[in-house]
Amino acid sequence: MRMSRLLSQTLREAPSDAEIASHQLLIRAGYIKQLAAGIFTAMPLAKRSLTKIENIMRDEMNKIDGQEMSMPVVHPAEIWQATGRWGKVGPEMGRFQDRNGREMVLAMTHEEAVVDIIKDEIQSYRQLPMMIYHIQTKWRDDPRPRAGLIRVREFTMKDSYSLDRDWAGLDLQYANHYQAYFNIFARCKLPVIAVESDVGMMGGNMAHEYMYLTPVGEDTLLICDECGYSANRQIAELQKEKAGEEKQKKLKKVATPDAKTIVGLAEYLKIPEHKTAKAVFMMAAIQDQEGDKEKLVFAIVRGDMDLNETKLLNAVGAKALRPAEESEIAASGAVPGYASPVGLKNIMVVVDDLIPESTNLVAGANEEGFHFMNVNYGRDFVADVVADIVAARDGDACSKCGSPMKALRGVEVGNIFKLGTWYSEAVGATFQDSDGKEKPVVMGSYGIGSGRLLASVAEEYNDKYGLMMPITIAPYEVHLVELVGGKGDSEKVHLAAEKLYQDLIQEGVEVLFDDRDESPGVKFNDADLIGIPLRLTVGHRALQEGGIEIKIRHESEKKVIPLDKVVEIVTEIIQDLYAGVEDNLDTVEFK
């Protein structure tokens, strides 16, 4: 490709609304352009990288017997109503009506489309196992898109779906994906770790997320260096240290003026925070036969711990949670700041599983300015649900081995879910098994966003001059710069560059040829910015000695190589660069 014909312009300055490195550089280098919040155009450079990423995904999917297809972006509401997600998913789902007033959905994922197909197509166990995938646009109307391509509303995703006759089959396909995903990220040179995650709106009973660790990530993970346990904070388990057992003491009401917070309370009463009970009120949207209902939930954790809303949501089977307003709390008879489960009725009480083992806690008295001392679970109050609902924090003990865990930030670049039979049962996607019985297809679903992957790689590989794309996904393999003008013989330089351009193309090398009438500084800076791994410079200086200059983007050394050896040397270096990435695929132990 001749740069004089390339649709994209490098920018000397980044747009002021780009903050993180990958966003700024992808825009400055002319890869992407924003159209609206969370909606981007992939310019020719980005499109080439994305195509390469997608081809890597294709290759790895095909290796585990995936069949590529293409499912529609626009769905009739009926298929989403059939699984119940039409009502279950909120404003994040794009909906519109067609000209006849039919409700339509912009696909945010494709489980519905899959089960709609397989309920007709899959009739016998003889057709299973099967794995299908496609690379398709999704729309998720995220409340807050951010960080360039990391978190967008419209995006392209490779999503695959495994279909099996039983759970053992699913386990196998899940494990296949677990490895294939590591291969995909390794081939894109992105370091990732797999962590256990919440199943979220996908349903199902096991899920892993592939996380690229970076401070700009928006997910928090807990990781145990000792035993390797790793999980999203949303579900991370922890060992809770019990306070020493005490004999239950008599319930006592004490005046605690202005002690509305745990810190204030502990200070006022001169007791440690772990001797208090923290009350958190949430409004839970719970779905029953008649539709959604909001219900006040009173959650109690020990005073020195934090509530984990995802755990609470799962514990009460809610669709969504939001903090309760003071008026909603007051309506239940509780007093904000002095709230207590003692003596409350008609409210769902959820306590952390550590509370029943904690004796003589201080809790509110549901009376302005007063707390109860020596509150004990079972004797003074009971809960509707006892479950683990506290958030794991940096330094908390690992649930598996007890060592302190670290909290780190990461970007979720892929995920895999064991869906089970939830979707297939919902629509009657069954097959006849060898025993003659009708059984629902056992499913898994697996996704990687290609744009987020590109942005993560850009975030990982850059320096103050620009991007440094790994060869496997760089838009081009070689950036050829011709330096004409000046005292040298421009015609000779240009002819040499032109010939080299043609020769390299002949060899199948992907070349971006900077044939523009620009000064050397401009060309070098643009080359650094765009970040193609190998740069060749044809100028009169080296040409007088019968050579051209070669430089690898991530190395500082420049070398002059003889003109008649250029093609040979370049193809060799390119091969080495590929080998450096692709020969490093590790077999990962499934955890």
Next chain:
RNA sequence: CGGGGUGUGGCGCAGUUGGUAGCGCGCCGCGUUUGGGACGCGGAGGUCGACGGUUCAAGUCCGUCCACCCCGACCA
């Protein structure tokens, strides 16, 4: 949805007590220059986010709305 911020040419920005819009980069033409974002001269390009109000006069003051960014809530 809560908190904070920003909207002026493609990008980055300035614009005074209200007086009819400017700078740098980029773009076009001519010339000089040519191995790390050169220089001179001459140009093109703006309904100042939108609507309404105040005023003789609004980029500037007032009101309403919209868009975009950041933090949080939320999220595969």
